[in-house]
Amino acid sequence: MGKKPIVIGVAGGSGSGKTSVTKSIFDHFTEKSILMLEQDYYYKDQADVPMEKRLQTNYDHPLAFDNDLLIKHIESLINYDSVKKPVYDYTLHTRSSHVIEVEPKDVIIVEGILVLEDERLRNLMDIKLFVDTDADLRIIRRMLRDIKERGRTIDSVIEQYVTVVRPMHNQFIEPTKRYADVIIPEGGHNHVAIDLMVTKIQTILEQKEIL
Numbered sequence: 758m759g760k761k762p763i764v765i766g767v768a769g770g771s772g773s774g775k776t777s778v779t780k781s782i783f784d785h786f787t788e789k790s791i792l793m794l795e796q797d798y799y800y801k802d803q804a805d806v807p808m809e810k811r812l813q814t815n816y817d818h819p820l821a822f823d824n825d826l827l828i829k830h831i832e833s834l835i836n837y838d839s840v841k842k843p844v845y846d847y848t849l850h851t852r853s854s855h856v857i858e859v860e861p862k863d864v865i866i867v868e869g870i871l872v873l874e875d876e877r878l879r880n881l882m883d884i885k886l887f888v889d890t891d892a893d894l895r896i897i898r899r900m901l902r903d904i905k906e907r908g909r910t911i912d913s914v915i916e917q918y919v920t921v922v923r924p925m926h927n928q929f930i931e932p933t934k935r936y937a938d939v940i941i942p943e944g945g946h947n948h949v950a951i952d953l954m955v956t957k958i959q960t961i962l963e964q965k966e967i968l
């Protein structure tokens with residue numbers, strides 16, 4: 758392997774298409790060259806917090822995340838050491854008892870709403886992306902996804918969006934766009950932006966002579 762893995766940060770609002778962009782990039786490579794760390798998996802553990810309190814947690818505030826652990830894991834992977842990535846359960850609002858053993862790779866993608874908010878995380882990144890999608894599309898996408906995949910109701914998604922997600926987005930997420938090297942409009946189906954990123958990563962991997 759080459760000297761140091763490349764770290765790519767993918768930020769953007771909830772429902773903007775971060776995961777879709779990351780997966781589309783991912784699918785162009787073999788598993789031996791690229792790995793993904795989801796900031797969501799690094800929400801603070803709430804195993805000891807009662808469920809009624811978990812429902813009141815602000816999951817869109819920077820303090821909701823265990824960035825210390827995320828940074829520790831990125832630093833280990835940069836040194837080509839494996840890590841035990843936590844697994845997050847959105848229905849229980851805490852980490853599951855499982856972990857995923859992640860082997861080091863030459864490309865590390867770190868994806869999440871607030872990955873560009875923490876200066877320590879930004880300093881570990883070689884390329885910073887911000888997926889920029891209008892608020893109306895984000896709420897529609899989130900509504901469909903959260904009901905289908907995260908065990909939520911229409912009422913709960915609307916209530917959370919209006920009281921927490923929207924204000925936190927405006928206060929903490931949107932301002933991090935200024936740190937991005939590349940802004941990707943519309944997210945998951947932006948094939949031009951995805952192809953550009955794939956080409957860039959391929960070039961880096963070719964330089965490392967591992968393709």
Ligand SMILES: Nc1ncnc2c1ncn2[C@@H]1O[C@H](COP(=O)(O)OP(=O)(O)O)[C@@H](O)[C@H]1O
Pocket residue numbers: 769770771772773774775776777778898899901902943944945946947
């Ligand atoms: N360009 C797009 N057009 C339509 N739906 C999309 C698009 N990009 C993503 N989606 C859908 O919107 C939902 C949220 O996308 P996701 O990639 O999970 O966003 P994020 O990770 O930013 O929250 C998913 O169900 C996904 O399939």
Ligand SMILES: Nc1ccn([C@@H]2O[C@H](COP(=O)(O)O)[C@@H](O)[C@H]2O)c(=O)n1
Pocket residue numbers: 770771772775776797800816817846847849850851869870899922
């Ligand atoms: N228990 C939780 C944890 C997080 N959320 C919401 O997830 C959003 C971030 O994930 P995306 O895939 O949408 O980027 C964030 O906006 C939190 O509100 C949650 O609802 N419950």
